[in-house]
Amino acid sequence: MLAVKVPKKEAEKTRRKLLELGVLAKEYSIKREGDFVLFPVTKPVGGFEVIETEFERLEKRPHSYREVVEVPEKLRPLLPSSFDIIGDIAIIELPEELMEYGKVIGDAILRVHRHIKAVFAKGSKVEGEYRVRELIHLAGEKRTETLHRENGIRLKLDVAKVYFSPRLATERMRVFERTKPGEVVFDMFAGVGPYSILLSRKAKLVFACDINPWAVRYLEENIRLNRANNVVPILGDVKKVAGRVKADRVIMNLPKFADRFLRDAMLSVKLGGVIHYYGFGPEEDLYSEHEAKIKAVARELGLIVEFIDRRKVRPYAPRQFNIAIDFKVE
Numbered sequence: 556m557l558a559v560k561v562p563k564k565e566a567e568k569t570r571r572k573l574l575e576l577g578v579l580a581k582e583y584s585i586k587r588e589g590d591f592v593l594f595p596v597t598k599p600v601g602g603f604e605v606i607e608t609e610f611e612r613l614e615k616r617p618h619s620y621r622e623v624v625e626v627p628e629k630l631r632p633l634l635p636s637s638f639d640i641i642g643d644i645a646i647i648e649l650p651e652e653l654m655e656y657g658k659v660i661g662d663a664i665l666r667v668h669r670h671i672k673a674v675f676a677k678g679s680k681v682e683g684e685y686r687v688r689e690l691i692h693l694a695g696e697k698r699t700e701t702l703h704r705e706n707g708i709r710l711k712l713d714v715a716k717v718y719f720s721p722r723l724a725t726e727r728m729r730v731f732e733r734t735k736p737g738e739v740v741f742d743m744f745a746g747v748g749p750y751s752i753l754l755s756r757k758a759k760l761v762f763a764c765d766i767n768p769w770a771v772r773y774l775e776e777n778i779r780l781n782r783a784n785n786v787v788p789i790l791g792d793v794k795k796v797a798g799r800v801k802a803d804r805v806i807m808n809l810p811k812f813a814d815r816f817l818r819d820a821m822l823s824v825k826l827g828g829v830i831h832y833y834g835f836g837p838e839e840d841l842y843s844e845h846e847a848k849i850k851a852v853a854r855e856l857g858l859i860v861e862f863i864d865r866r867k868v869r870p871y872a873p874r875q876f877n878i879a880i881d882f883k884v885e
C-alpha cells in the first residue's frame with residue numbers, strides 16, 4: 556500500500572498534517588525503518604516522498620460485548636445495549652430467554668471491558684426495607700465488594716448487601732450544586748453515603764441515617780476513606796431520629812416509600828429549609844399525586860410549602876420515571 560516516508564524528527568508534524576488532510580489509514584500501524592518513519596496513507600500526498608510498502612493491520616477492538624458474544628441469531632435483538640458498572644463489577648438485566656447464555660454473555664463483557672472483574676445478572680427487583688436485589692453470578696470473580704468512584708469521592712460497598720445505583724450520580728451532583736456552604740444536611744436514607752459524603756464537602760454537618768447495618772458499616776468506612784469527618788452516621792429507623800435533627804436541607808432518597816416519611820422530613824427541616832423528595836410517577840402525570848401528598852402533610856403540620864423545582868431523574872420502568880421534587884418549608 557501507499558506510504559509517506561519522512562525522517563524521524565518530522566514524524567509528529569507529519570502525522571498531524573496527514574490527519575488534518577484525512578489521508579492517514581488509521582486501521583494500519585505506523586512503522587519505523589532506520590531513521591525514517593512510514594505512514595500508511597489512502598492516496599498519494601503532494602509535498603511528501605510517497606513509496607509502496609506493506610503495513611500490519613491493527614487489531615480492531617470491539618466497543619460492545621454484543622460484537623463478540625455468541626448467542627443464537629434469533630436472540631440477538633434481546634441482548635441489552637447497556638449494563639450498570641459499580642467499581643469493577645458489572646450488573647446486567649437479562650430477559651428470561653437469555654439466562655441460559657449468562658456465562659457466555661458474562662465472559663464477553665469481561666473480554667471487552669478489561670477493567671471489569673466480575674459480572675452478575677439481576678435476579679430480582681430491588682426489594683424490602685433495605686432496597687437490595689438478588690444477584691446471579693455469571694462470570695469472573697465471585698466477589699460482590701468493590702470500590703466505586705463517583706463525583707470525586709470513593710465509595711466502598713457490597714453490591715449484594717446494600718442499595719447503590721451509579722445512575723444517580725448526576726442527580727447527586729445537582730443536589731450538591733444547590734447546597735450552600737455551612738448548611739446542616741439530613742440524609743434520611745443515606746445508604747453507603749453517596750449524597751452525604753459529597754455534600755460534606757460544602758456542608759458544616761451531615762446527619763446520615765440508614766436502617767441497614769451493612770450500609771452503615773460501609774458508610775463509616777467511606778467516611779474514613781474520604782476523610783469526611785463532618786458526617787455523623789446513624790444506624791436505625793429514621794422515624795426515631797426525625798424531629799431531633801434540625802437541618803437546612805433534607806434528602807429523602809427512598810422513592811418507593813418517601814411519602815410515608817414526609818411528616819418526619821418536615822419535622823426535621825428548619826423554617827426556610829429545603830426538602831429533596833424522590834418518588835416514582837407515570838409518564839402522563841409525573842408529579843400531581845406526590846405534590847398533593849406533600850401539601851396535605853404540610854397542612855396537617857400548619858406549614859406552607861413552596862415548590863422550587865421538579866424533574867425526571869431517570870426512567871424506572873416502561874412509562875414510569877424516578878422523579879425529584881424540591882420544596883421549601885415556611
Ligand SMILES: C[S@@+](CC[C@H](N)C(=O)[O-])C[C@H]1O[C@@H](n2cnc3c(N)ncnc32)[C@H](O)[C@@H]1O
Pocket residue numbers: 684685686718719720723743744745746747748749750764765766767770791792793794808809810
Ligand atoms: C434507595 S436507597 C438510597 C441509598 C442512598 N441514598 C443512595 O443514593 O445510594 C434507600 C435506603 O433507605 C434505607 N431505609 C429504608 N427504610 C429506612 C428507614 N425506615 N430508616 C432509615 N433508612 C431506611 C435502606 O436501607 C436503603 O439503604
